[in-house]
Amino acid sequence: MAGKSKAIIINERDNVATALVPLEAGSLVSVEIQGRKEKIKLLSSIPVGHKFALQEVAQGGNVIKYGEPIGQTTAPVRRGEHVHIHNVVSHRGRKEVGDEFRGIP
Amino acid sequence: MNFEGYRRPKGKAGVRNHVLVIPSVVCSQGAAEAITRNVKGAVYLANVFGCAQVGEDREQTKRTLVGFGTNPNVFAILVVGNGCENLPAKEVAEAIAPSGKRVEFIEIQEVGGTKKTIAKGKRIIREMLADAAALHREPIPLSEMILATECGGSDYTSGLASNPALGAASDYLIEAGGTVILSETTELIGAEHLLARRARTPEIGKKVLDLIAWWEREAIATGQDIRGANPAPGNLAGGITTIEEKSLGCIYKGGTKTLEEVIPYGFPPTRKGLILMNTPGHDIDQLTGMMAGGAQIAVFTTGRGTPTGSPIAPVIKITGNGETYRKMKDNIDLNVNRILEGKESVKEAGKTVFNEMVAVASGKLTKAEKLGQRDFCIFKIGLNF
Numbered sequence: 001m002a003g004k005s006k007a008i009i010i011n012e013r014d015n016v017a018t019a020l021v022p023l024e025a026g027s028l029v030s031v032e033i034q035g036r037k038e039k040i041k042l043l044s045s046i047p048v049g050h051k052f053a054l055q056e057v058a059q060g061g062n063v064i065k066y067g068e069p070i071g072q073t074t075a076p077v078r079r080g081e082h083v084h085i086h087n088v089v090s091h092r093g094r095k096e097v098g099d100e101f102r103g104i105p
Numbered sequence: 106m107n108f109e110g111y112r113r114p115k116g117k118a119g120v121r122n123h124v125l126v127i128p129s130v131v132c133s134q135g136a137a138e139a140i141t142r143n144v145k146g147a148v149y150l151a152n153v154f155g156c157a158q159v160g161e162d163r164e165q166t167k168r169t170l171v172g173f174g175t176n177p178n179v180f181a182i183l184v185v186g187n188g189c190e191n192l193p194a195k196e197v198a199e200a201i202a203p204s205g206k207r208v209e210f211i212e213i214q215e216v217g218g219t220k221k222t223i224a225k226g227k228r229i230i231r232e233m234l235a236d237a238a239a240l241h242r243e244p245i246p247l248s249e250m251i252l253a254t255e256c257g258g259s260d261y262t263s264g265l266a267s268n269p270a271l272g273a274a275s276d277y278l279i280e281a282g283g284t285v286i287l288s289e290t291t292e293l294i295g296a297e298h299l300l301a302r303r304a305r306t307p308e309i310g311k312k313v314l315d316l317i318a319w320w321e322r323e324a325i326a327t328g329q330d331i332r333g334a335n336p337a338p339g340n341l342a343g344g345i346t347t348i349e350e351k352s353l354g355c356i357y358k359g360g361t362k363t364l365e366e367v368i369p370y371g372f373p374p375t376r377k378g379l380i381l382m383n384t385p386g387h388d389i390d391q392l393t394g395m396m397a398g399g400a401q402i403a404v405f406t407t408g409r410g411t412p413t414g415s416p417i418a419p420v421i422k423i424t425g426n427g428e429t430y431r432k433m434k435d436n437i438d439l440n441v442n443r444i445l446e447g448k449e450s451v452k453e454a455g456k457t458v459f460n461e462m463v464a465v466a467s468g469k470l471t472k473a474e475k476l477g478q479r480d481f482c483i484f485k486i487g488l489n490f
Contacts, residue, residue, distance in 0.1 A: 049261030049344030070350035090347035092294045093324040093331030
């Protein structure tokens with residue numbers, strides 16, 4: 001599945017990768033995006049198990065992992081940036097968000 | 106394919122042969138514990154309910170206690186009451202009796218105090234244990250197995266390694282004709298459409314979506330934010346950002362087969378194959394619900410590590426986090442970290458999990474059993490009065 005790679009992309013639709021080892025800010029990480037080998041320069045340190053962006057995501061855009069949306073960005077996210085609770089929010093099960101975000105009939 | 110199990114009077118088969126002492130109410134929990142203390146082969150339930158409950162809650166407590174009594178891992182049952190509770194010991198015992206097993210009940214008020222109750226209870230379970238020892242394991246087809254699946258203390262490895270490995274094992278069991286229960290409905294939020302798509306009928310698919318909508322409404326009705334509980338702080342530290350991300354990793358453990366049925370908390374499945382039981386994400390609430398529904402064995406995946414066990418069933422703990430495995434070797438049975446190292450496929454790891462399940466069903470003890478970890482907690486709906 002992961003080989004010796006330092007990060008894993010689970011689904012080809014994903015716009016984030018998961019670090020399999022701790023990664024340092026400024027380092028270049030090799031990943032395979034839809035069959036193309038690319039190097040991504042990390043803009044922040046990524047703890048093991050945490051995610052970084054494979055491409056720019058506009059504010060309010062979907063973060064995609066497992067091929068599915070896992071939340072929306074609260075700020076513009078750059079390629080190589082740490083993606084976690086400081087810049088991603090979930091709208092599920094929350095009172096201040098309208099039903100239209102939740103798909104409740 | 107078979108496992109070596111215990112045949113029960115009405116045809117079901119268990120993987121363990123416990124004598125179970127059930128306190129019908131919290132007031133008799135102390136006596137139930139004392140009756141089983143230092144008695145090999147006897148277990149009790151740490152029930153904290155059974156009185157001052159009405160409606161759905163009273164029914165749920167009764168159904169859960171009765172479900173533990175009728176679970177095929179149990180040989181015989183002693184129900185201990187206090188005497189004035191609104192879930193009387195006699196009512197619980199009478200509901201277990203149709204299973205054809207020996208079931209007795211005693212009440213502290215009637216026997217005349219705790220000491221006499223303990224002495225009488227010990228006499229009864231000694232007889233039951235002698236009979237239990239005379240029963241031997243025999244080959245039972247895997248189609249009679251009901252597997253409870255669970256994940257807790259999840260981190261990034263759960264969705265990448267341990268849950269997919271358990272999913273592969275779930276598929277193998279269903280291919281052998283068995284049954285797999287998926288639960289923790291709140292941890293389907295964000296992945297419900299994927300499960301609904303696999304439902305046997307559109308009505309079952311709609312049930313999945315309706316359940317999720319109900320849980321979200323309940324969360325909102327509390328005026329609180331579900332993020333305060335889920336993902337838990339350990340999930341966040343482990344790299345999981347949102348409930349959707351946790352759920353998408355979580356549903357792998359049920360495998361890839363058709364969703365046959367959606368059942369309420371603590372009810373037995375009426376079909377074979379993949380079943381969804383409606384439970385909270387609370388680890389012990391859901392484990393208890395699945396055991397009440399007749400599951401004989403559980404496989405529990407973890408990233409951060411957890412000690413969970415059941416009073417009446419083996420709980421096999423697996424992790425994809427190599428560091429957690431090294432740190433918590435006394436709790437965790439299997440390490441599937443080789444998936445993340447690229448040294449093993451998910452299917453290969455799934456076969457290992459499946460083989461471990463058959464070995465444990467046939468008598469091999471789990472780490473949680475060796476530690477005597479016997480967690481029990483009933484999903485409570487409303488207020489006590």
